[in-house]
Amino acid sequence: MPRFAANLSSLFTELTFPERFAAAAKHGFSAVEFLFPYDYPKEELAELLKRHELQPVMFNLPSGRWEAGERGLACDPRRIPEFREGLEKAIDYAGALDCKKLNCLPGIMPSESCPLTLHETLVANLRHAASRLAQLNIKLLIEPINVYDNPNFFLHRSSHALAIIDEVDHPNLGLLYDVYHMQITEGNLASTIAENIARIGHVQVADVPGRNEPGTGEINFNYLFLDAIGYDGWIGCQYNPLLSTEEGLEWIAPYQLQSSAA
Numbered sequence: 001m002p003r004f005a006a007n008l009s010s011l012f013t014e015l016t017f018p019e020r021f022a023a024a025a026k027h028g029f030s031a032v033e034f035l036f037p038y039d040y041p042k043e044e045l046a047e048l049l050k051r052h053e054l055q056p057v058m059f060n061l062p063s064g065r066w067e068a069g070e071r072g073l074a075c076d077p078r079r080i081p082e083f084r085e086g087l088e089k090a091i092d093y094a095g096a097l098d099c100k101k102l103n104c105l106p107g108i109m110p111s112e113s114c115p116l117t118l119h120e121t122l123v124a125n126l127r128h129a130a131s132r133l134a135q136l137n138i139k140l141l142i143e144p145i146n147v148y149d150n151p152n153f154f155l156h157r158s159s160h161a162l163a164i165i166d167e168v169d170h171p172n173l174g175l176l177y178d179v180y181h182m183q184i185t186e187g188n189l190a191s192t193i194a195e196n197i198a199r200i201g202h203v204q205v206a207d208v209p210g211r212n213e214p215g216t217g218e219i220n221f222n223y224l225f226l227d228a229i230g231y232d233g234w235i236g237c238q239y240n241p242l243l244s245t246e247e248g249l250e251w252i253a254p255y256q257l258q259s260s261a262a
Contacts, residue, residue, distance in 0.1 A: 001227070001255060002225045002235050002255050003031070003232075003233070003234050003235060004029065004031075004234070004235050004236075004237055004252060004255070005029065005031035005032055005033050005055075005057045005058075005234045005235065005236050005237065006020075006024040006027075006029040006031070006032050006033075006237055007032070007033050007034060007035075007204070007236050007237050007238040007239075008020040008021065008024065008032050008033070008034045009034045009035040009036070009238070010237075010238050010239060010240055010241075011024070011237060011239075011241065011245045012024065012245045013245070014244060014245065017034075017039075017040065018040070018044065018048060021048040021049065021051075021052045021054060022048075022052055023245070024052070024054060025052035025053065025054055027245075027246065027249055029054070030053065030054065030055060031054060031055040031056070031057045031234055032049075032054050032055070032056055032057070033056065033057050033058045033059060033234075033236045033238070034056075034059050035059065035060050035066075036059060036060055036062070036063070036066070037059055037093050037097070038062060038089065038093065042092065042093050042096035042097060043096065045093075045096075045097055046096050046097050046098075049097060049098075056097045056098065056099040057099070057100075057101060057202070057234045057236070058099065058101040058102070058103055058141070058176075058202050058234075058236065059090075059093070059094075059099060059102065059103070060090075060102070060103045060104075060105060061073075061074075061083075061086050061087060061090045061102055061103065061104050061105070061129075062086030062089055062090065063086075063105045063107070064079075064082075064107070069108070070107065070108065071105050071107055071108050071145070071150055071153060072104065072105030072106050072107035072108075073086065073107055074104050074105070074106045074107055074121070074122050074125045074126065074129075075106040075107045075109070075118040075119070075121055075122040075125075075154045075155075076107055076110055076113075076118070076121065077117055077118070077121040078110070080121065080124075080125065083125050084125075084128065087128075087129050087132065090102050091132070091133070091136060091138070094136075094138055095136070099138070100137065100138055100139060101138065101139045101140075101141055101201060101202060102133065102138055102139070102140055102141065103141040103142070103143055103176050103202070104125075104126065104129060104140060104141065104142050104143070105143055105145070106122050106142065106153070106154040106155045107153070107154055108150070108151075108152050108153055108154070109152045109153075109154050118154055119164075122154065122155075122164065123164060123167055123168055126140070126142065126164070126168045126170075126173060127168050127170060130168060130170040130172040130173040131170060131172070133172060134170070134171075134172040139172060139174060139201050140172055140173050140174070141173075141174050141175065141176040141201045141202055142155070142161055142164065142165065142173065142174075142175060142176065143155075143161075143175075143176035143178060143181075144156050144157055144158055144160060144161045144178075144181060144182070144185070145178065145181045146180075146181045146182075146184040146185045147185075148184055149181075149184075156181075156185055157185055157186055158175065158177065158182055158185075158186065158192055158196070159186075161175055162175060162196060162199060165199060174199055174200060174201030174202075175196065175199050175200050175201060176200075176201060176202045176203075176204065177192070177193060177196075177200050177202070177203050177204075178203075178204040178205075178206075178238070179203065179204065179205045179206065179219065179224070180204070180205070180206035180207070180208060180211050180238075180239070183208045183218070183219055184208055189219070189224055190223060190224055190226075190229055193224075193229050193230070193231055194229050194230055197229075197230040197231055200231060200233075201233070202233060202234065202236065203231060203233065203234075203235050203236065204235070204236040204237075204238045205221070205235055205236070205237060205238070205239065206237075206238055206239030206240070207219050207221075207239070210240070210242075211239055211240050212239055212240055212241065212242045212248075213239055213241060213242060213248045213249075213251050214239070214251050215251045216242060216251075221251075225255060237252075
């Protein structure tokens with residue numbers, strides 16, 4: 001059966017971020033993910049995870065000025081030192097929280113940039129990060145996201161991401177496959193997951209259009225969640241509830257929300 005992790009950056013936003021840990025546990029989640037933990041002391045977050053018996057499955061590397069529209073640093077040759085400094089900060093948090101996966105967002109293409117230079121920078125940064133994290137038994141992920149919501153994002157197709165994974169050629173690098181972004185960009189979700197199952201390290205879900213709960217849009221999640229597809233990892237619930245989070249969780253009942261971590 002599918003195993004779902006609550007994304008605390010998008011769910012339970014009626015509450016403060018620290019309060020969302022208790023809410024996730026109350027509603028049956030045993031695992032959580034979030035965009036960024038860095039606004040809070042790692043000791044506080046570690047205590048919340050322990051208190052509510054929650055497993056942190058994934059969060060992002062520092063990705064620049066998020067509120068200003070930045071979506072990652074890894075492809076920008078001008079910001080290599082900042083990327084590597086952010087990697088070390090993420091490692092510090094991952095160690096404190098016992099989180100075994102970190103996600104890298106490549107970033108928005110700078111104006112008048114050379115695509116080849118961006119590509120080479122991304123590959124070099126990923127090789128460095130994958131090697132560094134392998135020493136700590138932490139998996140590195142890379143995520144393509146759609147350019148309709150994020151214009152000029154460098155990486156927006158799964159085929160491009162997989163080609164980069166092949167070029168980096170490090171066993172510690174995998175794909176974060178976000179169903180919402182990939183349905184908008186390319187469709188063919190189930191086949192893509194099944195054909196690349198060995199390289200997919202994490203899956204996130206939201207429906208299209210709207211990025212709301214599964215079942216509110218065009219994606220056939222009843223088919224997508226079939227065990228026959230072959231994915232048995234955590235599925236991050238990164239969606240924007242139409243009403244309250246609690247009301248929106250009705251979609252998950254048929255999939256028998258798991259209450260124990262893997």
